[in-house]
Amino acid sequence: MDSVPFRDGSIHTILDSRYFHSPLDVSHSLHTHSSLIRRLSQETELEGHTGCVNAVAWNSKGSILISGSDDLRQKALDCFPEILQINIWSYSGWKLLHSIDTGHTANIFCTKFIPETSDELVASGAGDAGVRLFNLSRLSGSGFSDNAIIAPSAHYQCHTRRVKKLAVENGNPNVVWSASEDGTLRQHDFREGTSCPPAGSSHQECRNILLDLRSGSKRSLADPPKQVLALKSCDISSTRPHLLLVGGSDAFARLYDRRMLPPLSSCWKRMSPPPCVNYFCPMHLSDHGHPSLHLTHVTFSPDGHEVLLSYSGEHVYLMNVNHAGVNEMQYTSGDDSKLMTYSPTINGTEMQPCVSNVFPNGFPIKKNIAAKLDKCRKLIKYAKKSLDNGTPYYGIDACNEVLNGYSHIIGPALKHECLCTRAALLVKRKWKNDAHMAIRDCYAAREIDNSSYKALYYMSEALSQIQSPGGFSLKYATGLESCISITLIPTSEVSHSISKALSKLGKQSKGVLVEPAIKAHKLQCFVASPQIPMRFLTEADCEPGNENPTYTDWEQQDQILLSWLQSTLLVSILSRIIGCVHSYKLWEQLHEYFQKQTCVKARILRAELKTTMLEQKTMREFLLRIKCIVDALGSCGDPVLLC
Template structure:
């Protein structure tokens, strides 16, 4: 074993073996904005050695941290690097072994394959405008012309390298090139300004699927290609349609076109009787779980097994029932974004039976949790009109109306109380100003997202927030008054650098494509087809989610609680929860062809896992998955941590200026609090 002194002056975030080099060439990317190449054949001896070799190449053209490297199968000459400076660069070893440091007097190298410094989107309907700090990238192993990137907004982007413009320098910002597809769960596509962002994106082994991991959120699976008319592809208009009530015309009940048929199109009488009987038992188990006989988590798992594992064996009636039960269980559990998942189920159930009072009432309750009171009331009134004689439905409708009225009254009182106390003063730290703690209430993990105003050269932010008193336990939270903060932030632009700057950041964020005054045409995005929950991803910025197995049948992710999780890809069922680190597990990588997994985190060890390891795992998961009580405790604890995420109330671009200061000659010094 060898220990290599790389020469990096900051954390190393990524390394890659270069293909077709007998594992002798290794590239590294780090927080010092450099990419370095090492030839391991220069190491001599078989024992542990320190130092030993100098880098074969040093690429210093990035201006911010390099978060991810990518290589192409069969290509020993090129490595790609994704950086928080908003560029993805292509480094060809045949063209040189080094490039000048960004900001130096030497000519800029032309190695930018993707310029996304004006590529971040607030929502699917909005045009790209601000800088997209890249966090991850991947190249398909089966179709290497496909390139996947993710960064500081909620959208992963798929590009065809054959359709990209020629390599460019960073002297001038370019409009973002059109991508083949956007990937984003529908409920995350219209958040406005948010600190929610991607930490990892990757292709499946066969290249047909992609996996996205979000900071402050969950892991999602999506198809790379979907038909143009598929419901998995959506527009910004479809987002609002999902939560809008459409009256039933003339009281006619319209069923799904596959009514009487399972999803595979074969007659119901040809279904597997044993499989159908199993599904009915699982649905009954979910019903009992809803009644409180078991934890609702297990009821949701039973519904997942029916809907994701046996959907071809059930007809529309059982599917409708299972969707409504799962929606009710999700609303009862209230983990992160469970209300959004319940809305999806209610919408699907409504497509099968538009007159379903169960779907309508669950939809109203979910919208009420998300504080979409007007929409919730529309669905509640519709349920009331359809089941005026059902006492249970009527009681739930009245409860929804009372909750809506109470929420609106509380909001009005909060507004008045805030205006009365807006002259109060106390010393605020930078953390108080930049962040707002949303963890005061652990009972519900769903809520409306904050949207901040846009800005250009000057931004004025008005917001009302409660300032948490962190670290002080002798202060009653009820005694903390609301504060009105008014921040005016000016960006000073050097007129001499208005058109171009040596470090590659154009002084004006308005590029030529914004001056064309052509109406922006909103794009479409591909929606999720599976969600994986239980872990926590808020502490670090490099947390991976990976496909496990040669065919990618399983999904794995690290977690902030020192564990790593394995799920069944098809159903989202948790199979294993393993202790992998004393603090945080960031990286989970599967061996390309052997049954070995490597994990690493904050501590100084890399752990190797095999199915026949003599050391027993923390959780013994059989065919039914983990069963020990501490599994649920750990998962619920992680969900509470996700709920308590300190949501940034200033735009990401402003926070980056606090977290990462740029200096002359392209060097920069990250603050200690910078998220890794």
């Protein structure tokens, strides 16, 4: 990539490609070009809020910005409560146009311009459970107005908890939708009424609930909905306005088709959750039921083909609405255990053939496809260079571009290489849940080539990072070791993987016997009568130090096991095995040391058994003490024989 200043090529090349690609693809490439992204910087800072800014929204032309915050202002008379404001900003002049007293008495969480109203109508939702509509044309003059007071054009008080998000439909100036933590999404039509009584009023009869999710929260895909789904966000697709996306207090974003929803209902009648079109959730979050995990924001992409999910204390994810992408995965219950289950097949009949660079259809590659493939190879080369340079962030972006943009044309070999490279970069970056995404890539790589040592290696590394249960990390490490016998691969990576897996086993099972663990993983050949290869095959190899490769591999594995055995020992015992340079030597010394200790302990117990007397003890205490000594002698291998 040295000849290419940016990983996605030059803008001149992208413009030339307009003859071969659709205008939509070219436009997307230009908008997201790395040369533009690197130039992103803070343009200015708008000052006018004194509290936390919770919401910002642009008008349709991008010339005016509206913001809502936690600002509190005391009214002139102390008997009135504190109220909150929304600010109207001019982008061209970078200045505050209006600061409006909203009448809200709690934090403002959302603001929206109502479409097709010449930017005159704005709506706000707040922690006081109210939704208010304001007409900016009622502001006097066009200059700055400090703390302008406008009576709301509409005021809806039917929610019982905080209103966290508002949604509008392009081309519809009459309706706004509000999502609240009370578990309902309500549809407010300005033509039907401009106010409603407060929630809980005896005469309240607002039939405006579009989605009733007061019993819609799920801990996993398999669990039935039970508790209130406190809605945090909602959005309506700009290209397909019948699609509605909501997210709340669990891990699942829900996509609904408004045409298939039941009629608006009343708050007095609790409805069962309506069926949704689809759930969106990353695989590693779908079945764990984290109590604090929830969605903070969901939205559609401008073209409506993708959805963006933002989690509290987690990553931001982009997913395909139609699940049509080759690189997309649809997650279901049980996928997590499936990805983490290792089934060694490299020595069996299920072993897959080597990966081929030939396309399965056998058709000749067109010139423009060849150019794309060349670009993919450069991007993968750039990603590998990022891995070596310790900058995995750009490398991950390069792999994402290959897998998301060109997955339909790259061959299986290139795809396998890109998946393994991205897994390596994710393991190295170590962001939260990067290990889970690396596992996903390794699983996909092993579906292409089941005997891939790279996929096994990075799978083991990822499982070590997430502290996988059941010794999965060691299973993949030993599976990787078995690949050595049939593939010529660098053993340094294997050694590092087994070392980490053994170290993890030692940390997880401090109270577990070491010997069964060694036998379970077929490592006894290193500690019991080891068959040590010759270090030098001929006398001529001794002087230049040309070691037998078989001996080098054996010594490397032996040293890994030696270091693990040493890590499982107490400091007081380590001082007694100084000088042991091989695992079998350490094993022999340990056996000799503990045999001596056992003999000494057995003699002490025998002496105590002979001298124990009833004296002041009760008969029960005396017999229990005798039993304890007899049991201890049995555990030392010196049982008391019954005559």
